[in-house]
Amino acid sequence: MYVCGPTVYSNVHLGNVRTFLTFDIVYRYLQHLGFKVRYVRNITDVGHLTGDTDDGEDKIGKKARLENLEPMEVVQRYTNDFHDVMNVFNILRPSIEPTATGHIVEQIESILRIMTNGYAYEVNGSVYFSVRKFSEDHPYGELSGRKIDELMNNTRDLDGQSEKRDPLDFALWKAADSSHLMQWPSPWGMGFPGWHLECSVMSTKYLGETFDIHGGGMDLKFPHHECEIAQNVGANGGERPVRYWMHGNMLTVNGRKMAKSEGNGFTPEELITGNHKLLDKGYTPMTVRFFMLMGHYASTLDFSNEALQAAEKGLSKLEKAMETLAGLEPTSGEAGYDVQAFADKCHAAMNDDFNTPILIATLFDGVKAVNGAAAGRVALSAEDIASLKGTFAAFLRDVLGLQAERASGGSEEVAGETEALLDLIVDMRTTAKANKDWGTADKIRDVLAAHGITIQDGKDGSSWTRG
């Protein structure tokens, strides 16, 4: 599986996170099913232009110039940021994370093959892919459902400044003047590779000329992925280098795509701290992850405080059920629960195009059974409980990647002491309750609540939980 990774010239925002989360789920589920997955996700560290015009500047080069940094300092900074964010959201690392600058040689070789096949031409030290020529021999626009003639008629900028023969052509190699911070020698002089090329070259190198899954954001479908196909076919022949294309849909804010240019993006940090004008409060990374998984990856997902709060409550319900399940004792009786059907439904949900909303709905069905068992309404055998534990662990933890939130701060010893103290306090409150000293009992509960500790009175005594 190949997924288009980030261009590391600025901090990632939540919209970016959604896409990588989508493919994290694919990766996790395929592994759960027992597939050996080679997951390649690139880092774009050169070649991504700020525009498609000939004076378009390299995004990383521009950032480096503006901040007076080495381009590789920019790359390192935002690559680190990207990795940090992926870790925060519990998104697994890919098997291979190649960079564009690490594959300049392969890119030049690929360009030479495309030129040999007659689909590219050189102008003033730059090399362009000829879409018109390519389309005479192969389909172009198949993936995004576009037709060459329509594209020709609807090209926006028609000013004749371009050295391209055709507005649809795209750069494989761009000549660089001495002011460019990033440039490499090539058969056509000093320059740097075009953006689309790196993905073609790296996917082919690590996954072969034909591979199973190619993912990326919906906004990359055209032209990026269309160009990738053309380059692969133009260099290696064949017709369809990718068996399955998967596109994650956009995260929207007030119905509009979250994008840097719209100024409506949240950084993960702003979301967690709640430090943003559109946010009522902060949310934990797992709440955000759960929120995103409540929608199907192919649908747009609208961001809102209400939706985040719903996710927070829902996830909490699941987590509580996990705790309940851990301490559940086997019972015998009539009203049982079909744990096998439950597991089967979980698989069926994911088998249907990674339908995480259905999976979550199914998990809530399991929650009902767990709570029912805890209340003595549902009878579960030891085998049933073991099965439920296995299914929840597999789907909630492994597939959905929702890990238990850890109490913040403190070493394990301190945490242990805190727990002992809390147990003592709750015990004292139970004594107060037994003496009908409601004032003391309520005061203890209120003060602990102010510190994020919730006390619950059950029929078998009181217990406390964080958060």
Added chain:
RNA sequence: GGUCCGAUGGCCGAGUGGCUAGGCUCAGCUCUGCAAAAGCUGCUACAGCGGUUCGAAUCCGCUUCGGACCUCCA
């Protein structure tokens, strides 16, 4: 302007011809010293109009509104 997609209850969001999605919210009830948690019940959802069909949220047409892409975007 072109291409494509979408419109589901108070909110989010699944579902593609007949069967309760689910979560959250709100109200009532059970339990409880009071809460919380858990449970039960309800808030009579499928943008509008027409068509196909025994039957349409689901298929077809039109209308209205929204979005994405066509330029860099996850």
